[in-house]
Amino acid sequence: MTKLERGHVTLSDVARACHLSVSTVSIVLSEAPLSRHVAEATRERIRAMAARLGYHPDVHARSLRRRRTQTIGVLAYDMSDPFCIPVVRGIEEALQAAQYFSLQVNAQTQRMLFDRYLRMLLERRAEGVIVIASWVFEETNLLADIEKNNVPIVIVGRDLTARRIPSVLVDNQAGGALAMRHLVDLGHQSVAVIRGPDEMFDSKPRWEGIQDAACAAGLRIDRRLTFQLPNQVDPRSGFEGGLRFANEMLASGIGFTGVLAFDDLTALGVVRGLSEAGLQVPGDCSVVGFDDILPAAVATPGITTIRQPLQKMGLLAAQRLLEAVDQRGGRQPKARLHQLVPELVVRTSSAAPRSFPGNANIRRRAALTKEAD
Amino acid sequence: MTKLERGHVTLSDVARACHLSVSTVSIVLSEAPLSRHVAEATRERIRAMAARLGYHPDVHARSLRRRRTQTIGVLAYDMSDPFCIPVVRGIEEALQAAQYFSLQVNAQTQRMLFDRYLRMLLERRAEGVIVIASWVFEETNLLADIEKNNVPIVIVGRDLTARRIPSVLVDNQAGGALAMRHLVDLGHQSVAVIRGPDEMFDSKPRWEGIQDAACAAGLRIDRRLTFQLPNQVDPRSGFEGGLRFANEMLASGIGFTGVLAFDDLTALGVVRGLSEAGLQVPGDCSVVGFDDILPAAVATPGITTIRQPLQKMGLLAAQRLLEAVDQRGGRQPKARLHQLVPELVVRTSSAAPRSFPGNANIRRRAALTKEAD
């Protein structure tokens, strides 16, 4: 038992222990084509010895020699955003199938870290990069170096096809329309809307979808019942905003029976705000979110929301990237825009309207129906 | 402008462009001690050319040569567990300060992936490994190879000091006691308890803490009001369990005014269950969780809970690991157990008891007080 005092077990350790050359051992352990020519007994002996010594090939040496790292970088703008988790899962699913490994880094919404990690991905010779970011950041020289080293890139969460970067995102416009139509179908006539921050890519198309659906239903959205979240990157800020705007809605004195919130956290903030004012959801007012993150599902009432096919988006992004990696050198195809369709998830925060809650005469709402999900 | 058709820009590209040797360029760009002897003009010329060509040192070649990777592996049992995010953030905070990089991998509660990724960390020559896992997994040959290659390891979320592995976790017993004492202080006499799954490390100490506090207060916990979550790894299962047990509590016909749930998701399940039965929280029944994850904060009512100092735990784990990495080779100090104190976070899901809700005579609860957090 050759126990090394320091450092890792290497090929030559195994070779020495087997009385064979490094080449033979390498060929066998990496299952190179040549290993067909190595006697089965020898192969077995080598494998056994490798296991016995606890040998693990050094990925750095291997990558250096093979000139391939089997690595894809995943740069999330904020990994603590519940949005990211399923996307990453989808990415991993695709990469695993292709024997690739994802190097995940989290910029924590800090521009400095974003640069730092991008550089790191370059230094680790990621063969491609997926960026998950719905915030609009100014892309200065970030991506220039990536191109200089011709590393393919795909972005999830916003449209950068104008920059010739393949982009994967949900059809926000359709989602916004879906949400509005849901409330319309339930019979709501007066709906308050909380729009997303300016600097968030999703904000505009969602708002357009909402307007389209309202228009189609012959509904006018009251400007005084329209609000917009400030440009804050803190993920918690959506909740605060929803809470604040709920109060403002009530203070406005204008009647409304439903609220379309920009995302689920905002919706939860609205629920909190309405509830603190003594109103019931959905008895007095329906609330609809967007994204379908965990808190929306486990809150009571469960938040009706628009689900993004996040995992599928991750999967798709990874597949597109792998294709690009494969044909690197060849002419890159035109950067495509992939828009996936969102899905309405009906929970118990939305129901047919009863009456505008101008008073605090609260009655118990009908027995909750089981969540469909 | 030497634009390479394929492959990355290397040192020798820069050297050629500068009419200097690779050594000089390396010395300058890596800011080696010798670079003091290089003329400032030369240094500047090299740096400019490197930037111009988009040069980034190859971490694989560098690691190979330096025999250091500046990399710490972080193996999370389930990264989508809200528990993990702050821990990872704490880890990164510590590593960044030490110029280390964290390689994060997510076992997604699958044993197979756990092994796979552990191997991967070994292959990438992580200088140390932090495991985040509160589930009790059988450690077969997983850690054997890690030891064979003498890679230091620290675990977060459970006590493995018996296996000579430094461990960082919250003082679950104190936390359980804190939760129980909170309800007792509010005046609750009859409290239902939902214990954690057998295979979860935290379960037992929390339960002991609860019993201790009950005992100290002269309270007896009714066995018929004690439940235990099944061994399910699906993070959503806590919610389902809470929901189910809430119904069972009510069906038992035994009076209770408070529920201690194993964790926040379970607490949210209980709230849902009570609510569906027409009861109000905290008017008819108080509910207390554990962990303080995002959904607990944004639900309405906000869930009173026991906060784990997760970020601090991550920070501490990383610091311990870095120490161990530094003195690798030297005698490892005895594996220490770090238990951090939890903190009670009072929100609006707990209040003084009023009456046992044996009927559905629901009244509106007192105006909600603002959350302290």
Add this chain to the structure above:
DNA sequence: TGTTGATGTTCAAACGTTTGAATGGTATAC
């Protein structure tokens, strides 16, 4: 004239792996 010392730069070996080419066998075919 030789020694020391500083300055500015390069040589060459190494890190652990892969792999095309080469080696020395043994068997089969002509």
Add this chain to the structure above:
DNA sequence: GTATACCATTCAAACGTTTGAACATCAACA
């Protein structure tokens, strides 16, 4: 007897970087 083919294994160079040692030049000192 010599090609041809196959088998089992090894040689040696390369991947991109770092770094101890060496080199060359010049100045000052003994």
